[in-house]
Amino acid sequence: MEITLVLGVPLIGGLLLALTGHKRYAAELNALMSLATFVAAALLTGRVIADGPMTALHEQLFIDPFNVFLVALTALVAFTTALFSRPYMRIEQHHGRLNAARLRLYHSMYQLFTFMMLLCLLSNNVGVLWVAMEGATLTTVLLVSLYRTPASIEAAWKYFILCSVGIAQALFGTILLYFAAERVLGPGGTALLWTHLYAVRHQLEPTVVSLAFVFLLLGFGTKVGLVPLHNWLPDAHAEGPTPISAVLSGLLLNVALYAVVRSKVLVDGALGRNFSGDLMMGFGLLSLVVAAFFLSRQKDIKRMFAYSSIEHMGIVTFAFGMGGPVAAFAGLLHMTVHSLTKSAIFFTVGHASQKTGTQNMADIRGLIEQSPTIGWGLVLGSLAILGMPPFGVFTSEFMVLTTAMHEHPWATPFLLVALGVAFAAIFGKVQPMVFGETTARRLPHPPALVPVFLHLALVLLLGLYIPPYLVEWYRQAAAFIG
């Protein structure tokens, strides 16, 4: 029941917003739908806390410890982003960058995007997961090009081409997986159901499955933003509207990574050796290091944080690649805190660039003077994302680092160099934006600050105390991620 609600609300919301056209209250409606989704997700979460994992709709949908918190997180961030996008889009409209038709597109696509991501997470069917993932690309590609500037068109084109091609590889991987599963489960519906696949994972044909994993990793990895498949990511983040950058970084990357991890579980079962783990560690480390070095060369603020997302996805991928209860736990936690922190950062970044009329970091100065809350949000968010305690990002990085140190000591220098370089790069750029003499001006609408500080408070909380049921989910999920 709750599951259908979780999926139904955004779907209906998307259609509704598309059909009604842009009304004055569209932004509120958007937020309301997201709130409803969030409430549904909260109900679902409560149900899972009470009853444990479940399946629905002829096993087509399922919820287990791995996806339950992602569903909740997705719904939460989608809701807070909707809250943020309300004033943000108003201001954009006020500045004449968007018109009513575009806003209509924006709002309906926003809901559909939420739907697609939730479908990805909830789908038990690996094929449907793929479909939803492609759907998420399709819904966001129009959002990235929302401003119709040459740069945004270019970014959207690259996003579209690279992700479509990437996702096509994932489809081939899915087909190969099905090919392998069919031989065990027989043709028909069940051979693509994850729960069934999981049950028979040890009997799957290793060669096929490893081949499938290569395609899946490459396909979904493109959406995760793994280096060298990441090239769409900074462009899309920088040129799209900021709420979209927030959900791309905060949610889409997570969902894509979720798909990778789901595949990894099956492959590990079939292969028995750490083939997938090695690949993921390699990609994770490469992404981490390369992104860290990219950071210092950025001029555009959103682009910089986009690279930071690549870096963090690298960390998570590396963590899952290492495997083991602690590392997987850390990976899950890092997914959570990264999406909360990064979306909070994008909220502040959005307002900051509206205030200064530019995304060029050299022209953003002294935010803390004109708008202390945005300035503090940005600096605290940046520090949090850089792994400063007591924020939660540190917690997961602590676990990743310590695990890496005794399981893969060779990797630690890379991790450390990357973290150090990233720190110098990001903080060196954020500090002058936040402090110093100001260039900011007043905004025509009050900025949305609740989402920023709500997220940061959650991240802070996770740095000091993780609720027991969350721990339990993480543990269970970590146990089968292995």
Added chain:
Amino acid sequence: MTGLLPSPLGGSLAVAVCWLLIAALALLPARNSLFARRIAFPLGALAGLALAALGLRAVWLPPESLVLPLGLPNLPFHLRIDPLAGFFLTLLGAVSAGISTYAAGYFRDEGARRVALIALQYHVFVASMAFVMLADDAYLFMVAWETMALSSYFLVITDHKLPSTRSAGFLYLLIAHLGAIAILLCFGVMSGGRGDYTFDALRAAHLSPQWATVAFLLAFFGFGAKAGMIPLHAWLPEAHPAAPSPVSAMMSGVMIKTAIYGMVRVIYDLIGGVRWEWGMLVLAVGAGTMLFGVLYALMQHDLKRLLAYHSVENIGIILLGLGMSLVFIGSGHPVAGALALIAALYHTLNHAVFKGLLFLGSGSILHATGLRNLNDMGGLIRKLPKTALYFLVGALAISALPPLNGFVSEWLTFQAALQAPILENGVVRSLVPLFAATLALAGALTAMCFVKVYGIAFLGKPREAQHAPAGATGHDARGMELYGMAWLAAGCCMLGLFPSAVLLMLNRVSASLTGQGLSAEALKSSWLWLVPTATQQASYAPIIFLAVIVAVTLLAYLLVRRFYHGRVRFADPWDCGFAEQSPRMQDTADAFGQPIRHVFGPLYLMDRRLPGPEDPAPRFSLKIEDRHWYWLYLPVARLAEFVSAKIALLQQGRVSIYLLYSFLTLLALLVFVR
């Protein structure tokens, strides 16, 4: 009776939480800053006093520990208090009591929002330091450690409109973070793969000598970055002066001591199995740090920067003590090792007190005159007599002059060095006294430097026509500011005059850490005498010393008055009869350092501007730069820049190339999977 008193651990925790509460409260009534302005800091100071008392008690009680239901699922926050932590908590509490009191007066006239923010950050800062000392697992330690760095960073950039402040803050946080990464790595090495990060587990782990050395190096690097040892000191002379003076006092006085705490905790307590080679490294770095610090301090004309360089120097002295202790313990002479450790810890305490005092004094000067540049000062003793008095106490103490406290710890360090003959290894045996020689050199240079500071700032006449900058109050420190300085000045005297009490306390710390304290003879001597080993070998009685010196001075005075007279006439200065005297003809700070520049010329990177002969308003300017920038920091930055420039070639904007990356990756993986 003891049951009625709070347990040291619970009490300390309560104090730390109290600080956090003050911080939180400071934020709430932002508009009406009565709380932040009038109540927060005095309350914080009271809490500090309580903490000092609790810490003192903890030194004499067996260790206590506690687990809080916070933190990681596998690793909740562990707290523990033992004599070492007790000692450092005492240091934190006592010094912060003085500084907070001072801050209560200092920040009275700041803007409401600013003072609220400072009160918030300041108290988070103090509380995090308390947690650093209470932490008993790696995670809580790191959280507290980085919170400390973060809150102090925000305090440093309080005046963020100045570009120099911003770059100082950035450099500070960057080096702090790199250090923290090294510390984290050190914990990782120590846990040796078992994944248990409570200090108990780390203590129990037996590392092979190689891994122990790796852990030691990481800890030394990580904590050294925070302590400001060379070559990681670059942030310190930038960041400490940039902060408001009470914060500088807190950072120089207490914060860099947490690094010493960390070093002692990790090396002695957690790693264990000390080796003398480590000690030699610490000695060498310590001596280098010390000399570097003082030589650069002599070149400074910014008062707070100068004090910051002296912090570098004093960290070197502390490291010298620690190094000797490691050498002795590592060579199987725990008693001598205990003496050196005690000397190091004593100096840690002393430096906290007198450097806190000196920074507060510089704050009062800044408040009254708006000046930081010594070259513009002069004759302040007439304008700020009270500040001048307290500053003199601090200056004499840091110059290691008897009978104040700086002397006692340097004396103990020398005594430790004089134990060198018991070492078996001939090279080490002759090197240890050599390091003592560098200490003697540094001590004398410090005295020179503080003659310069005091002589130029407080004595003589104002050097430049006074154009009091905006915000200068023009009057001497008063009220809370004075009490704060008086408290620390009293500390300088007490620690100098009653060293045997401190010695007993530190003996307990050392005994709990290394299992070995001082010799029995040293401990049973009376409270008047400070005896490190045996009365025959060395002793020092500051009270008697002071009594005699005061008595003879008084006697001389009385005799002169009795037999002759006290007639005085006042006149213009004579100055060998030179008639054309102007205050600008006095030595400036730069001039005072000139002989040292001459002697140690190659050490400095100088940029000197001499006025031309036709110059109507001649000005001499001098800029001394740190060579470390050029051989260490900039090359590293350039390397990172180079690598990132190369990596940036990956992204040239062409979608075909991007597709090609994907394609090649795919092919490579497919080859790999076969």
Added chain:
Amino acid sequence: MNLSAGIAFQVLQSVFVVLAAPLLMGWVNQCRAWLQNRTAPSVLLPYWTLAKLFHKDAVIARDASPLFRLTPYVLFGCMWLAAGIVPVLATGLPFAPAADIIALVGVFALARVFSALAAMDIGTSFGGLGARREMLIGFLAEPAMLMTLFTAAFISGSTQLTTIVDTLAHRAFAIYPSLAFAGAAFLMVLLAENARIPIDNPTTHLELTMVHEAMILEYSARHLALIEWAVAIKLFAYMTIGIALFMPWGIAAAGDWSALPLAIAALLAKLALAGAALALLETLLAKLRLFLAPEFLSAAFLLAVLGMLTHFLVQA
């Protein structure tokens, strides 16, 4: 040894040193005059000078701070204290354990800091110049002095002067190469610290090269008298330290009244000899340029360190 006898010895020695110090100064001046073929002033001249100064009215610059007026007394007190620590006439004085050689160096440093501060107080160009030069000399002389003392301390295993002298005085005669180095270093430090040629010229005025005199230019009358007296005591103390370290024979133990006459006689003889030697040195040497002073003193420092190392190498 009973305490009262010890205290009596202590008082006796302190008074003796204070009273005898100007005499030593006079003796050095007399020797120097002889050596330079001048008519020598009376050996008692320093006493008359002091008396004259004490009688005069003090003239003080208008904006002198209390520090300026306090300093002469502090200097005098410090030197007197030093005189009480050094075993001049006897070892084992009751006050001796209150301060060892390191504290002794500390006392000298305290005096130096105060005199430098006082020099800067008036705000004249010469005062600052003198203070700066004095501290320059001090920063090298002080460690050299300490290292010299450390060499002795290593030999005797103690930093108590009493113990050191006891050990050195009552050992079987042996040549310590380390002590030879230390002795040379000590002599150099002594010259520098007491403002003697080749570092400074105690008789000079109105010269840009002056060091110590530049610091006390603003003093007059009783203040100047106290400073001059303190300078004399300082020279005396240094000489007695030298004697204690390198020629300790004949010293009495505290409370041993019978050995006292011999001790005084030996001391006077040794001082006379040392004073004459000092005068001779001052006559033979030329004053160094100021910037050669650091070289001179670093040589002293290195000699002292070398002495210490020699001790370890020879012992090992």
Added chain:
Amino acid sequence: MSLANQIVNLLAALLLLIAFAMLSQRRILTLIKLLAWQGGALAASTAIVAYSTGQPHLYFSAGLTVALKVGLIPWVLHRLIDRLNVRWDIETLINIPATMLIGIGLVIFAFALATPISQMASVFTRSTLGIALASVLLSFLMMIVRRKAVPQVIGFLAMENGLFFAATSATYGMPLVVELGVALDVLVGTFIFGIFFFHIREQFDSLDIRHMEKLKQD
């Protein structure tokens, strides 16, 4: 080997041939025709597999393929290039013979990769998996070397065809819901690509993707 089997193999070979033809083709109109032909071959092979295995939903799938890939999408593309007036110019980044050589290498690689898998496959799939993989890789190559937007999209669609072929011939077709979803995605994707062509034209006055190299790292 049954007749059905042989026909499927033949169609597979046809598919590969068309893929090569597309790689070497310079004209957009011909490319679209080839795409339609490829769709046709795909539909035919799906139908044959459906017939010989008796799986009804494969018929549906074949129908869908005909409707979309032979009918709708080529038609849409046709309309687009008519509207955009970009029939002629197709330039490649690497010259065509070199591309072909690389393509041959890719085919060999794909076959080598698929052989171990083919051994365990069911009757129909012996060679088809390798061919499907080869045509996916060839389409990928085509996307890389084309520098106009439309051929790039055609390459993408050809890749989807290869994937569909793999799905139907290697596995007897994916579950219906998945097939429908994939088809929907392809359709929507094509429309969005179409919209994009207009946007690109509007902003850059050309469909040459070399104009879109502004966003890069300097």
